[in-house]
Each structure stands twice: as C-alpha cells, then as structure tokens.
Amino acid sequence: CVVVGDAKPFIAALITLDPEALPGWLRSKDLPELTPAEAAQHPAVLERVQFAVDRANSFVSRAESIRTFRVLDSDFTVDNGMMTPSLKVKRQRVLDEYSGEIDSIYSA
Numbered sequence: 001c002v003v004v005g006d007a008k009p010f011i012a013a014l015i016t017l018d019p020e021a022l023p024g025w026l027r028s029k030d031l032p033e034l035t036p037a038e039a040a041q042h043p044a045v046l047e048r049v050q051f052a053v054d055r056a057n058s059f060v061s062r063a064e065s066i067r068t069f070r071v072l073d074s075d076f077t078v079d080n081g082m083m084t085p086s087l088k089v090k091r092q093r094v095l096d097e098y099s100g101e102i103d104s105i106y107s108a
Helices: 022-028 043-057 091-097 099-107
Strands: 002-004 011-015 066-071
Touching: 002 091, 011 043, 011 099, 043 066, 066 099, 091 099
Parallel strands: 011 066
Antiparallel strands: 002 011
16 A cells, blocks of 8 residues: 555555455455456455555544545556565655556546
C-alpha cells in the first residue's frame, strides 16, 4: 500500500494484492481462481480491502483517514523496480508509474 495525498484535498491509497496469498484467500471464500488483475476488480475482494481500510482508519483522525483507494493489478516487487532489494517501497517510482491512476482519483 502506498498512501497518497500531498497537497490534495484528501488522503487516498494505492493497494496491491499479494499474489501468493490470493489463491488461498479466494478458495477460503469459495470464489473462482482469479488473476491479481481480475481480483482487483472483483466485488468480494474490494469489499475485503474496504474492510481493511476501514479498520486502519479507525486508528486515525478523519483528516488522516484514507477516503478512497485503488487496487492495482500488479504487486510492488524488486523485479518491476517498485521495491528495493531490502523490500522497501520506492515511493517516488510508484508515484511516477501510477500518476495516471492517482490523477483519476482526484479528478473524479
């Protein structure tokens, strides 16, 4: 997850799904096998992500809360350049790569 919102009217988040955990979670919910890209659009997955966002928001003020999010169709990895070898997110790289997605959040 990367939280965005600097100089914006509200906080938002870019969220990825764990491709290794996804198949087991889908099976546990009796859902069909989905790719991460398909799962990023599936109502049951989005509902679960919303639950996690709501839970995280319960620990912060309204001003600090995530108002909306987008589930991305791929994970942040070292191979795609979104993470360092020590598994830290390269924030600026993510912001650059997903600038269109971020812009769509704030233009809606």
